[in-house]
Amino acid sequence: MKTLVIIGAGFSGAITAIQFLKHSPRGVRVILINRSGAMARGLAYGTNSSQHLLNVPVGNMTALVDEPESFLNFCQSRLPGVLASSFVPRKLYGDYLASMLDAAERNCRDVSLHRLSTEVHSLRPAESGAVVELANGEVLNADQVVLAFGHFAPLDPPGVAPAILAGRYQQDPWERNHVQAETGKPVLLLGSGLTALDVALGFNQTNPGPIYMLSRRGLLPLAHRLHHSGVAPVVGFSERLLNVPPTASRYLREIRQQVKAGANDDVDWRDLLATLRPATPELWARLSEKERRRFLRHLQPYWDVHRHRVAPETYKRFQEALASGRIKPMAGRIKAMDPGAVGVRVSIQRRGGEGIEQIDVAQVINCTGPNSNLHRVNDRLIVQLCDEGLVQPDPHGLGLRVDGRLAVKSVEGVASSWLSYVGPMLKADFWEATAVPELRQKAKLLACRLAEDFRLESSAGSREEAAGHVES
Numbered sequence: 338m339k340t341l342v343i344i345g346a347g348f349s350g351a352i353t354a355i356q357f358l359k360h361s362p363r364g365v366r367v368i369l370i371n372r373s374g375a376m377a378r379g380l381a382y383g384t385n386s387s388q389h390l391l392n393v394p395v396g397n398m399t400a401l402v403d404e405p406e407s408f409l410n411f412c413q414s415r416l417p418g419v420l421a422s423s424f425v426p427r428k429l430y431g432d433y434l435a436s437m438l439d440a441a442e443r444n445c446r447d448v449s450l451h452r453l454s455t456e457v458h459s460l461r462p463a464e465s466g467a468v469v470e471l472a473n474g475e476v477l478n479a480d481q482v483v484l485a486f487g488h489f490a491p492l493d494p495p496g497v498a499p500a501i502l503a504g505r506y507q508q509d510p511w512e513r514n515h516v517q518a519e520t521g522k523p524v525l526l527l528g529s530g531l532t533a534l535d536v537a538l539g540f541n542q543t544n545p546g547p548i549y550m551l552s553r554r555g556l557l558p559l560a561h562r563l564h565h566s567g568v569a570p571v572v573g574f575s576e577r578l579l580n581v582p583p584t585a586s587r588y589l590r591e592i593r594q595q596v597k598a599g600a601n602d603d604v605d606w607r608d609l610l611a612t613l614r615p616a617t618p619e620l621w622a623r624l625s626e627k628e629r630r631r632f633l634r635h636l637q638p639y640w641d642v643h644r645h646r647v648a649p650e651t652y653k654r655f656q657e658a659l660a661s662g663r664i665k666p667m668a669g670r671i672k673a674m675d676p677g678a679v680g681v682r683v684s685i686q687r688r689g690g691e692g693i694e695q696i697d698v699a700q701v702i703n704c705t706g707p708n709s710n711l712h713r714v715n716d717r718l719i720v721q722l723c724d725e726g727l728v729q730p731d732p733h734g735l736g737l738r739v740d741g742r743l744a745v746k747s748v749e750g751v752a753s754s755w756l757s758y759v760g761p762m763l764k765a766d767f768w769e770a771t772a773v774p775e776l777r778q779k780a781k782l783l784a785c786r787l788a789e790d791f792r793l794e795s796s797a798g799s800r801e802e803a804a805g806h807v808e809s
Contacts, residue, residue: 339365339791342469342479344457344718346371347379349760349776350485351434352400354450355441356784362792363447368477374454377438380488380511382431388542389427389535390648394561396421398773400434402781408433424561424648459721466755480794481787484745484758488707489714494527496671497703505680507702510536522679522699523547529666531645533704534558534655541658548664549696555668555688556642557659560652562607571599574609575616583623585632610644614769621768626732633733645772669694709762710734727756736762743783759783 341357343350346369354369361367369376375383391398399407411433412419419425442450456472466480490509493499499506510532524540526533529552537548550557574595581587592613596606613620624632632640647655658664668688675682680699687694711719711730722728726748729738739745743759744752759779763770770779 339794340368340466340477340479341365341481341483341787341791342368342370342467342477343483343485344370344460344469345379345485345487345760346376346452347485347487347760348377348381348400348434348773349487349780350483351377351379351438352777352780353483353485353759353784355400355437356781357788358441358445358448358450360785360788361445361448362788362795364795365791366449366451368451368453368479370453370455370457370471372454372456376452377434378431382427382434384427384431386539387426387428388538388651388654390424390651391427391430392424392531392561392645392647392651393773394421395419395423395425398430400437400773400777402777407437411436424650457718460718460727460756461725462727462755480755481790482756483783483787484756485760486719486762487760488709489716489719490708491528491703491705492708492710492713493703494671494705496674497527497701498674501674501676502681502701505700507700510702510704519546519679519699520544521546523549523697525549525551525681525683525696525698525701526704527671527701528552528704528706529555529557530641530704530706531558531647532706534647534651536702536704537664538651538654538658541654541663546699547662548658549698550664550666551669551671551685552666553668553670553688554638555666556638557666558647558652558655559642560649561646562605563649571595571604571609571612575613578613579616579619579623583620583625583628585624585628585636588620588632589636606643607646614774617769618767622766629733707761708734709736709764711737711762727753731762731765733765736765738765739763742786743779757783757787 343354350369350371354367357367395409395412399405401407408430409419409421412423412425412429415429416425453471457469458472459470460482461468463478466478467482469477469479469482471477493508497506521544523546524544526536526548529550533550537550540548578588578591581591596609599606599609655664659666667685669685671683672686672693673684677697679697681701682695682697685694685696708714711723711728723730727745729746729748729750731738737745737758739758740752743757745756745758746752759776761771763779767775769775
């Protein structure tokens with residue numbers, strides 16, 4: 338039986354499986370592997386907190402390209418009064434994905450879905466397809482393999498001393514066996530983006546102590562607006578931007594000018610950025626490696642804070658905590674860490690200053706964002722793929738390289754005939770490929786391509802078998 342193995346069952350893996358089950362020819366086996374066992378949830382949607390809201394309104398969060406109201410209908414069946422503009426708990430989205438995977442499994446004919454809760458230890462090419470070795474030593478033979486892993490734990494920022502922080506440091510903010518906070522004691526969050534926001538608001542509910550948020554630039558999350566202005570954004574801006582010299586500084590200049598001009602006509606900057614979204618992959622592709630490095634070093638934090646925004650309700654709670662002094666943002670760098678009065682004394686150099694400021698905290702949590710540099714991922718499968726040259730990590734640490742069909746490129750730049758990738762590490766080639774609106778498109782593209790490949794192989798095999806009968 339022809340076999341497709343999908344490694345990773347978060348959003349990308351689950352939707353690829355769903356789309357493949359809908360389009361696959363008969364007689365194919367799909368094996369969906371996830372190390373946590375929680376299928377169709379992943380890191381983003383595995384939370385149980387009702388306070389963790391989606392950062393995109395319901396109307397833009399369908400997982401199925403051809404069913405734009407799929408998620409809205411799901412929400413309205415469970416939460417009467419939900420509108421397309423509503424922001425709902427992330428847990429509800431996990432329920433939605435799980436229900437769709439179950440439905441796809443029930444409705445598919447002559448295609449089987451097997452779910453495995455385990456880790457993949459190695460992945461190697463075979464004479465036909467690949468050999469997949471599992472943590473228990475079991476070996477699977479696959480005709481095609483899809484890597485659908487998402488995010489890995491953050492890297493330790495400069496200045497962090499894990500030895501001094503022993504028992505008081507949490508490298509991964511979403512680690513289930515996290516360090517327990519001491520009631521009323523101060524906490525330091527490294528980073529001030531969306532992850533830090535979620536963690537800070539969680540502490541704000543449960544721990545009366547001060548919450549410090551430290552980042553190099555001190556940029557804080559921005560909000561989606563409550564109501565659409567109704568004013569159409571400027572037409573043709575993406576096309577104009579694609580015609581300017583491809584440099585980070587020129588892109589920035591053009592966007593700033595257009596935001597300023599749009600403000601005079603009541604065009605919201607959020608709408609202007611939204612018009613750029615379909616063109617972002619091409620804008621990224623036009624940049625040279627030198628210009629990409631320049632963008633990543635100087636402009637990415639500003640792009641991210643404007644591009645990835647939070648629900649208005651979440652933002653309101655954040656602003657209230659800032660105003661009350663419970664959350665204390667700081668812009669600067671860690672210079673040293675030493676044992677302190679309540680646990681750890683952190684020496685910080687404020688941005689733009691020369692003096693050293695010290696704070697005493699009981700706990701330090703790394704909220705700097707996921708690591709996408711595969712050379713610095715301590716995962717057995719990833720290490721094996723890199724060591725054997727089966728994947729080509731992006732030189733800027735953004736993920737791995739693929740071709741236009743999402744076939745994984747080897748270290749020599751050759752597209753694989755049996756290995757594909759879908760997930761946020763497509764950012765390396767497409768930049769705008771980390772959120773649902775883009776990933777649902779990529780997942781369907783890949784699933785349909787694989788289904789067609791299986792169909793053609795099946796047809797070719799049938800023709801060869803028929804020819805053999807005639808000759809005999």
